[in-house]
Amino acid sequence: MPAYLTRLPIDVSRLTALVTRSDRGGIASFIGLVRDHQDGRAVSRLEYSAYEPMAEAEADTIVREAEARWPVRVALQHRLGDLAVGEIAVAVVAGSAHRAQAFEACRYVIEEIKHRVPIWKKEFYADGDIVWVDPTAARCGSDRDLPAGSRVR
Amino acid sequence: MPAYLTRLPIDVSRLTALVTRSDRGGIASFIGLVRDHQDGRAVSRLEYSAYEPMAEAEADTIVREAEARWPVRVALQHRLGDLAVGEIAVAVVAGSAHRAQAFEACRYVIEEIKHRVPIWKKEFYADGDIVWVDPTAARCGSDRDLPAGSRVR
Amino acid sequence: MTVRVLLFATYAELAGRTSVEVSVQSPATVSDVLCSLRAVLPGAGGLPERPLVAVNQVHARLDSTVSDGDELAVLPPLAGG
Amino acid sequence: MTVRVLLFATYAELAGRTSVEVSVQSPATVSDVLCSLRAVLPGAGGLPERPLVAVNQVHARLDSTVSDGDELAVLPPLAGG
Numbered sequence: 228m229p230a231y232l233t234r235l236p237i238d239v240s241r242l243t244a245l246v247t248r249s250d251r252g253g254i255a256s257f258i259g260l261v262r263d264h265q266d267g268r269a270v271s272r273l274e275y276s277a278y279e280p281m282a283e284a285e286a287d288t289i290v291r292e293a294e295a296r297w298p299v300r301v302a303l304q305h306r307l308g309d310l311a312v313g314e315i316a317v318a319v320v321a322g323s324a325h326r327a328q329a330f331e332a333c334r335y336v337i338e339e340i341k342h343r344v345p346i347w348k349k350e351f352y353a354d355g356d357i358v359w360v361d362p363t364a365a366r367c368g369s370d371r372d373l374p375a376g377s378r379v380r
Numbered sequence: 381m382p383a384y385l386t387r388l389p390i391d392v393s394r395l396t397a398l399v400t401r402s403d404r405g406g407i408a409s410f411i412g413l414v415r416d417h418q419d420g421r422a423v424s425r426l427e428y429s430a431y432e433p434m435a436e437a438e439a440d441t442i443v444r445e446a447e448a449r450w451p452v453r454v455a456l457q458h459r460l461g462d463l464a465v466g467e468i469a470v471a472v473v474a475g476s477a478h479r480a481q482a483f484e485a486c487r488y489v490i491e492e493i494k495h496r497v498p499i500w501k502k503e504f505y506a507d508g509d510i511v512w513v514d515p516t517a518a519r520c521g522s523d524r525d526l527p528a529g530s531r532v533r
Numbered sequence: 534m535t536v537r538v539l540l541f542a543t544y545a546e547l548a549g550r551t552s553v554e555v556s557v558q559s560p561a562t563v564s565d566v567l568c569s570l571r572a573v574l575p576g577a578g579g580l581p582e583r584p585l586v587a588v589n590q591v592h593a594r595l596d597s598t599v600s601d602g603d604e605l606a607v608l609p610p611l612a613g614g
Numbered sequence: 615m616t617v618r619v620l621l622f623a624t625y626a627e628l629a630g631r632t633s634v635e636v637s638v639q640s641p642a643t644v645s646d647v648l649c650s651l652r653a654v655l656p657g658a659g660g661l662p663e664r665p666l667v668a669v670n671q672v673h674a675r676l677d678s679t680v681s682d683g684d685e686l687a688v689l690p691p692l693a694g695g
Contacts, residue, residue, distance in 0.1 A: 346694030347623035434590035499613030500542035
């Protein structure tokens, strides 16, 4: 199982090379970058942390799900630690003989990452404020449902 | 209007840089590579040609359509001339504040490129055979419909 | 009137050339130009009955009107990407 | 029986620690462990009533059964990607 989490800058061309083979003509990628604003406020940097063994296992499960569902090869890395604005937080690359399947697999993996992998993001605002990001806050307050698609023990 | 057609190798990181800005957190890309086989036969190289002024104009129209429909910035290049197996034939990169829109715009552009831009592909097979690729051949014989989505004079 | 016809890829190989001037009576449609093309250029007989065409670099229909000096491109099946 | 509870991110800050051993009577569910957790760790009172949890590194429900020696992680809203 490759390491899906890294504290070093993510090298997208290396990930692309991992899924490239001469019979895979279509490579779909998604790169998530640290934005300089959130809800109209200036962000100066952010910090990702994770429940690392579970995050590695869940990322591996998601990649395997995509590779089982479509004829694709997927490479994925998520950054941890301190990130500056403009740095790559996450990259997903899917290579396939067919472009539709490369797109679908790439999209699937990034959506599942966001909903199932135990990673947290602390935003440091330019005004000194520090916030743990809660993507569910606007939707349903403090009660959480189980992430969609999760396998439950 | 940038040059969408190029006879030089395509540099995806340069295209990515063109659509990256600190307020665009999501970058979706598609890279089309020359495959080593087609319908089970070994391909040794291929040659792209175009009706160049129309291809440039049509590519520009497609990019503008995507940028009008979604809040994205799109970069696109299509290679012409001789290509070896494994080389990049086409690259589309879409940057947006939101990943769904980056994916949709990227997918839109590559699909429209394939259906509307006057570019032709000659495949040179390992067995010496040479074929002009006809993506419509299996579907509807020699009669062609107008490309879907085309503006007609 | 005169229309300049451009041929590409496999159609250029079939016709043995990449462009030809075609004279047609005005008013004329794309179909009329293709009909004259087949008459003046024997190799053009191998073109499909209803090829994809562009007039002045914009996709057009077979019943689109053409004018003197227009550029009519006969496009083989598109294969970009 | 004893369950090891892990706390992360904002929950670790609320509780003032990242892990704690919690004793519960067998059989027990995730909810039972969370109830004991709130009793032994005052800062855990600030956790949501129905947090996201994982048992032995797999997402679990509040009514999932836990066993002696299990690792129960209380997960703040996921924010990867």
